[in-house]
Amino acid sequence: MIKLKKNFEYILIFLLFCCLIFILGFNVLHYDPIFGYDGEAHHEYVQNFLNLYTQWDNIELSNNYTYEFFSPPLPYIFPAFVNEICKRYMTFESGDIYNNCRMFYGFINMIFNSILFIILLFIYQKIINLLFKKNKYLNLSTVMVIILFTVNYRTILMLRGEIYILFLNSLMLYQFLRIYRQNFEFTIKDIIKFGFIIGGLALSRQWAFLLFPAYFLLVFFIGNKEIRFRYIKFITQSFVIGFFLSSWFYFNLYFQYGTFTAFNMDGTKFSFNNQPSHFYNPFNKEALIMFTKPIRGYYVNQFLPILYSDLWGDYWGYFSFTSRDLSSGRNQLLIGDYLARVNIVSIIPSFLLIFGFVKSFTYFKENDDRENSLFYKLLVLCSLSSLVGYLIFLIKYAQPTGDTIKATYIIQLFHLIGILLIIYLEKLKERKINIYFMIVVIYVVIFINNFSAMMSHFPYQNIFTLNNL
Secondary structure, eight states: OHHHHHHHHHHHHHHHHHHHHHHHHHHHHHOOGGGSTTHHHHHHHHHTHHHHHTOTTOOSOGGGTOTTTTSOSHHHHHHHHHHHHHHHHOOOSSSOHHHHHHHHHHHHHHHHHHHHHHHHHHHHHHHHHHHHTOOOSOOHHHHHHHHTOTHHHHHHHSSSSHHHHHHHHHHHHHHHHHHHTTTTOOOHHHHHHHHHHHHHHHTTOGGGGGTHHHHHHGGGGOOOHHHHHHHHHHHHHHHHHHHHHHHHHHHHHHHHHSOTTOOSSOOOOOOGGGSOHHHHOTTSGGGGGGGTOOSTTSSTTOHHHHHHHHHHSOTTOTTTOOTTOTTTOSSHHHHHHHHHHHHHHTHHHHHHHHHHHHHGGGGGGSOTTSTTHHHHHHHHHHHHHHHHHHHHHHHHTOOTTOTTOOGGGGHHHHHHHHHHHHHHHHHHHHHOHHHHHHHHHHHHHHHHHHGGGGSOOSOOOOGGGSTTO
8 A cells, every 4th residue: 555655656746747847848938028027127137237237337327227227137147148149149030139139038048947946846855855864856745835836937937036036045945954954063165155045145136135034033043052153153154255245236236326225116114004904904805806806907905815816826917918918818808717716726725835834833842952943943934034024015115006916026935835834744744644645636636727827828939930949
């Protein structure tokens, strides 16, 4: 019986991974990153990258090149490099070189982001292997929990920095766990690696800063004085390196705009009154439309209903319909009904995620010298700091339409609580394997139902009509 379940697990891992590869490949061929959030501005960033970062005597303000001027540069380096190669060495039979190269580097960047996501899964598995002293390439819990988030696939395809946050944060968590298991006996090499990851996160997207407070708050949960001292020494030196690697970008914002936190919209003084009452209340009558027509235009500026619909479905319509190209999105008259079914069945994984997160608070009752306890606490603290920080942002930069409520912006939160759920499921598998496989079956059924929500509903890209491809 156990052998049969093991074989079933291996087969299911293989099938789910094949489905993931299919979804990634299909989306790369059927999506244009210009359809993404603020797509034109991100592409302007790429097109003007050399003006922004190589002409240091240029007195032109960055916001004259793109209104995403405040975004750190790391996610734009690779597409900008591909773009320069395209403009210098490629020729096209028709169309302007700007648009053709935009399509080319957009296509290549989507492939690159897809590869980062696949590597990300294997890094998560390395973390699980360390926690449970296993030696697997992938296990079922890791695959099924992470790939079910529909928001992953929009994030991968858009020209944005959040996929870099996920990737670098996975490396950061792995390095932390490895050093933690050595009681923070670290080397200069460890500090440099950790510092470079911190610098990379800071240069990816400002949402990454929401992760950092947790590493300092963790100090208060280390009971052993000697270990606490070593940890403070390690984390301080690492963040100093990260600061020196990334601070130039934020000083540049300060010199141009007089603030380290320049943004393309005006904020207000923090006050809960900045947002209306329905922003905070997920149980009002209009919010129930999330189970009938969970698409933009309904339950406007309601935090949890929109975030939920954007996590599992496509509230803003960037995969199924968009104001940029309403004529191309397919099945637009039916998509609301389908996304309603997606939201309904996704109540189950949402409940499991919340249950796993709440259950993880029991780690704070454990002695800090218990195996892996401090790492579990770190995951909880990173989740809380990300959620609280994002809420503060939404309240300070309140928008009547709720445009800043997007699951992509805070995707790190869902992956963090996803890791906590994976840990819980792995422990459950060791104790009650039958219940574990019941959950697996439910997850597979939901994955099949949500499959279409993970895929672009736009026509085939004409990238391969370009002369050089």
